[in-house]
Each structure stands twice: as C-alpha cells, then as structure tokens.
Amino acid sequence: MSTSLQTELFHLKPFHFRTPSSSKRTSLRCSATVPSSKRSYKITLLPGDGIGPEVISVAKDILLLTGSLHGIKLEFQEKLLGGAALDATGVPLPDDTLSAAKQSDAVLLGAIGGYKWDKNEKHLKPETGLLQLREGLQVFANLRPATVFPQLVDASTLKREVAEGVDLMVVRELTGGIYFGKPRGFGTNENGEETGFNTEIYAAHEIDRIARVAFNIARKRGGKLCSVDKANVLEASMFWRKRVVALAQEYPDVELSHMYVDNAAMQLVRYPKQFDTIVTNNIFGDILSDEASMITGSIGMLPSASLGDSGPGLFEPIHGSAPDIAGQDKANPFATVLSAAMLLKYGLGEVEAAERIERAVLETLNRGFRTADIYSDGTKLVGCKQLGEEILKSVESHVPAAAAV
Numbered sequence: 001m002s003t004s005l006q007t008e009l010f011h012l013k014p015f016h017f018r019t020p021s022s023s024k025r026t027s028l029r030c031s032a033t034v035p036s037s038k039r040s041y042k043i044t045l046l047p048g049d050g051i052g053p054e055v056i057s058v059a060k061d062i063l064l065l066t067g068s069l070h071g072i073k074l075e076f077q078e079k080l081l082g083g084a085a086l087d088a089t090g091v092p093l094p095d096d097t098l099s100a101a102k103q104s105d106a107v108l109l110g111a112i113g114g115y116k117w118d119k120n121e122k123h124l125k126p127e128t129g130l131l132q133l134r135e136g137l138q139v140f141a142n143l144r145p146a147t148v149f150p151q152l153v154d155a156s157t158l159k160r161e162v163a164e165g166v167d168l169m170v171v172r173e174l175t176g177g178i179y180f181g182k183p184r185g186f187g188t189n190e191n192g193e194e195t196g197f198n199t200e201i202y203a204a205h206e207i208d209r210i211a212r213v214a215f216n217i218a219r220k221r222g223g224k225l226c227s228v229d230k231a232n233v234l235e236a237s238m239f240w241r242k243r244v245v246a247l248a249q250e251y252p253d254v255e256l257s258h259m260y261v262d263n264a265a266m267q268l269v270r271y272p273k274q275f276d277t278i279v280t281n282n283i284f285g286d287i288l289s290d291e292a293s294m295i296t297g298s299i300g301m302l303p304s305a306s307l308g309d310s311g312p313g314l315f316e317p318i319h320g321s322a323p324d325i326a327g328q329d330k331a332n333p334f335a336t337v338l339s340a341a342m343l344l345k346y347g348l349g350e351v352e353a354a355e356r357i358e359r360a361v362l363e364t365l366n367r368g369f370r371t372a373d374i375y376s377d378g379t380k381l382v383g384c385k386q387l388g389e390e391i392l393k394s395v396e397s398h399v400p401a402a403a404a405v
C-alpha cells in the first residue's frame, strides 16, 4: 500500500496509554475505518552504518513475529545505504537501492554515517545518500512524535513535573529548505577569502503541503498547531508564516500560534506540555526533534515516519549511527521498533499489528528492561539484543491494552 497524505484520515496518536478509547484515538488514512485488504508486503530494509544494523536486526525479528501472529506476510529485501554502500559500490545511494525502495510497500532504515566517511566530499558522504533517498521517495512530511512514557519519566533529564505527560508531534518539512536549496557550495568572496554557502528557500507549494499535513494532524490530536520559524530575520521564514496564516482559514477548528525558533528551543525545556503539534522547516525540525527526544529520556526512544503524496513511506529512528557505541550491543532499539510500528500503521494500514508492537514496548518497560541510555535505579540493565528478545516475549504474550498502561 502506498502512503497518501491527501486524505484526512490521519491517525497520529501513536500511543494511547492514557485514554485507550478516547475520542482522540482517531485514525490515519488506513486505520480501522479503512481496513487493509492486502496482507502481503515487500519491505526494504536499509540497516546502514554503526548501530543501524543492530537496531534493524531487532526490529526485523519483531516485525516478522508480529506479522505471523496477525496473518501478514512480510517479505524483506536488504539493501545498502550510506557508508556501507560507499564501501561496497562507491556511492552512498546505489540505483539498485533506490529502485528497490520505490518498488516496495515501505522502507525501514537504521542509520547512516560514521567517522570513516566524515571527510568525504559532499557527494560521497553517507548523509548525501540519505538525502537523495528522501528526495527520491518524495517523502516531504516527516512526523516525529515525542511521547514521554510514564515508565520513563525518571529517565528524562527534565524534572518529573516538567516531563510527565508530554506528548507532542514535530512535523518537519523533509525535502526542501536549506538542505536542498541552491545555490550552495564553496567559493571566494570579493576579498579573495574562501566561503561556504547554502540557500534556505521554500516555494509556496512546499509550504502549503506540509502545513496542510500539520493542520490535519493537529486537528486529530489536541487541536493546537505551533508553526516555528525565524520570521523576525529570514525572508524564507516570513514567507513560510504568510502561507501558514493564509491556510489557517481552512482550519478554523485548529488553534494556530507562531513562535521564533530560538524561543521554541527554550520553551521545549521550560514547559514542553504547552505543545501539541509543531510544524517547521527542515533544519529547525531536525534540531528541535533531537531536543524534544531528551524530554522522553533518550534520543534512542524517538521514531519517525516520512510520508509523501504517493509511494512507499520511509520509517527510521531519529537518531544517527552512534559510532561511540556501535558494535558494543549498547544501542537502544526502541526508536527503531517504534518506527516499525509506525511502518505497519501508517505505511501498510496494519493498525492492530502496529498496536501490538506499541503495547509490547510498554509491557517491556513495565517489566523493567532498559538499555543504558534510559537506565535508572531499580530497573534491569540489558543490551540491545536482550532488549529485543524481551520485546519479542511481550509481542508473543499479547498483553491487553489496559494492562500495558
């Protein structure tokens, strides 16, 4: 099934542990209201570099088990991306990887990058492969939910009363802005001095389509949308704000506010519960979502879904390849496992299977298992592999929703 952001059927409350049957539990295009008819899917796996293969291995096992328990046939094909692709083929996104991704029903990515390739020229960087993949799949809407699980409140670096109950969604524009704007490059200025430059540029349709996604998501969540920009300084942000304000007329039920990005960065740690849905450009979304992840306890907890108007969605944790812990079985796989749940829910319309994984994550936390990044006194410290095995046990035992609260 291909993703479609044009429908209004967003289901963007990934976790329902507070009010499992509340009216907020609305559905994305392919939820209970639009049952999935196809039960056999092709998934492209892109393990990538560093901890990528470690967390993908866990997520794959969980997808396989969950699929088999729900009568879903998942066929995996593994392809190269990033540094792994550079080493094997000389390019960070081989044609074979992009065409396989395009022909699949959904793509699950680990992470790319590492010290080995840091000094490569731009077109030979692992990161360039990831950007080409996002552009190639035209997945312009990157949804990054930051949810503080009750079990992890004490893992947050913020005080309990600040972190508890935080449940926000960052809607990041993913295929435009300064990441892709031209001109860009290296040059020389009028004094003969070397320069480096990039261009922050947004066309009207790029702002409109991401804003529509965000308004729809906000409508299905808490009804509040905060557009984050730097409209006090940047023309691109002034234009962003103008388009968002114009679109707001179509969404009278959504309470729209605007915030400068520097203030937003501060407000996220001052009083994060003020946020419901945030919409922002590519670079601000990158930075603010990493910041938001720490409210939840660790960057190892945040999944993401990148969706376009058609074609397969791309699902990936928001973290990188973590070269400092790679190969040591220390990585937290929850972000990738939760990305796999988003894949089932938003990529394939397999809502029940997705919710089984979400419940298994909560149940595994309830049973006390933690990787080092979210460990606190009284919990059980395990590695990436063992945590994966514990999540599998919880998937198998299928804890009823109420018990996983």
Ligand SMILES: NC(=O)c1ccc[n+]([C@@H]2O[C@H](COP(=O)([O-])OP(=O)(O)OC[C@H]3O[C@@H](n4cnc5c(N)ncnc54)[C@H](O)[C@@H]3O)[C@@H](O)[C@H]2O)c1
Pocket: 051, 110, 111, 112, 113, 114, 115, 127, 130, 299, 300, 316, 317, 318, 319, 320, 321, 322, 323, 324, 325, 330, 331, 332, 333, 335, 373
């Ligand atoms: N989507 C991606 O593939 C992606 C995202 C961000 C960074 N990167 C790349 O990753 C490389 C490293 O970047 P970085 O260090 O700035 O960011 P990073 O996210 O890889 O790591 C930042 C810190 O968070 C920790 N961390 C990250 N994920 C974790 C997990 N699952 N469990 C436990 N701890 C975790 C790391 O150990 C590190 O201390 C760079 O090459 C960068 O370009 C890739």
Ligand SMILES: CC(C)[C@H](C(=O)O)[C@@H](O)C(=O)O
Pocket: 113, 127, 130, 131, 286, 318, 320
């Ligand atoms: C690796 C990099 C290109 C990427 C980004 O900046 O989008 C990463 O930081 C992310 O958040 O997915």
Ligand SMILES: [Mg+2]
Pocket: 286, 287, 290, 318
């Ligand atoms: Mg990032």
